[in-house]
Amino acid sequence: MTTVPLSAPPDDLTDTEVARLRRLAARSHAVITAAQQPGGAYPACTSFSAYAGYAWFRDGAFTAEGISRYGDVASADAFHDWCARVLASRADAVRDLVRRAGTAEPPTVKEMLPTRFTYAGDAGQDPWWDFQTDGYGMWLWAVLAHARRHRRPLHAWLPAIETAVDYLCAFWDRPCYDWWEEHVEHRHVSTLGAIAGGLAAAADSGHLDPDRADAARRAVAGIRSLVAAEGTVDGHLAKWLGADAVDGSLPACIVPFGLVPVGSPVASATLAAVQRDLDVDGGVHRFRADVFYGGGQWPLLSALLGWNHAAAGDTASAWRHLRWIAAHADSHDELPEQVADDLLHPEHRQEWLDRWGPVAAPLLWSHGMYLILADELGLLDSRPQDFS
Known part of the structure; x- marks a missing residue:
């Protein structure tokens, strides 16, 4: 091998330490795949009271990227299959949300797509800080990176990719909770970055129809302009638009x-x-x-x-x-x-x-x-x- x-x-990295670092990589793969659910979901943590029973697109996207890089194509495929099923089951709901986005009565926070799901792909019943758009952008980026790396066909995931693109193009500029489930009143630069990354990957994939690809590119351009104007301070990116913290x-x-x-x-x-x-x-x-x-x-x-x-x-x-x-x-x-x-x-x-x-x-x-x-x-x- x-x-x-x-x-x-x-200079001070020994062969013993290299072996230890590689063992931790093998152990990381084992921990992730042992916890992966039969339907493909990656739990956030099976033993933590507030996370047990739930999976996030955000956590899972990065977890799947690590697994894909490790070479476990089947495990990453199963996660992306799960995400695609979750989104496919909500395609009609997303079409309705997008239709209402520009009206006098846009969707409420509670009507937006959730950020975490049960292993079966259902919305959770426990109270949570649930409106976050970052995970959908992260999933777009992760599924397309995985498909490109391992030459995976996209036809099974494409309907879900289109649904995620439509959702993000309609709502990228709406305030929502951040990566840490805080501050729903702000537009967070890390959230905007994740959306831009996902939409750019989708637009550049060559698999979107021309209208969707154009809409995705317009959204990315809008995000870049907004962050340049309001999301930087003292020359660096800020925590949210108008903030000075990182x-x-x-x-x-x-x-x-x-x-x-x-x-x-x-x-x-x-x-x-x-x-x-x-x-x-x-x-x-x-x-x-x-x-x-x-x-x-x-x-x-x-x-x-x-x-x-x-x-x-x-x-x-x-x-x-x-x-x-x-x-x-x-x-x-x-x-x-x-x-x-x-x-x-x-x-x-x-x-x-x-x-x-x-x-x-x-x-x-x-x-x-x-x-x-x-x-x-x-x-x-x-x-x-x-x-x-």
């Missing part, structure tokens, strides 16, 4: 979603601002005001920032993030949602422990992001693997 060369490994999700606007080009002044300033305000020793916080479990560091955000550093040619920083993530795997080589080494607001940790119990672990999104960064640094096998 051949492997690609490691990408500029640090968010750990903002690097996704560079890689993978391409809202701003790698190496551009805005991209470089954004990475620098995130590193300055949110990165501590390789672990990345969500945002400075974060009180969720005291505001810890998130392995998935460390992987995202590392992915961006790798794309920008800063492999030393990328390795630093990968090693930090690996150092925070537990004795079973499982990765949590966040770690408590450097809490921003420790006085709030106990209230969340009392409310929801211990931090979610293993979080499939964390493992999926580890696989992505490991692949960027040459730690994954170079050939598609047979998991049948």
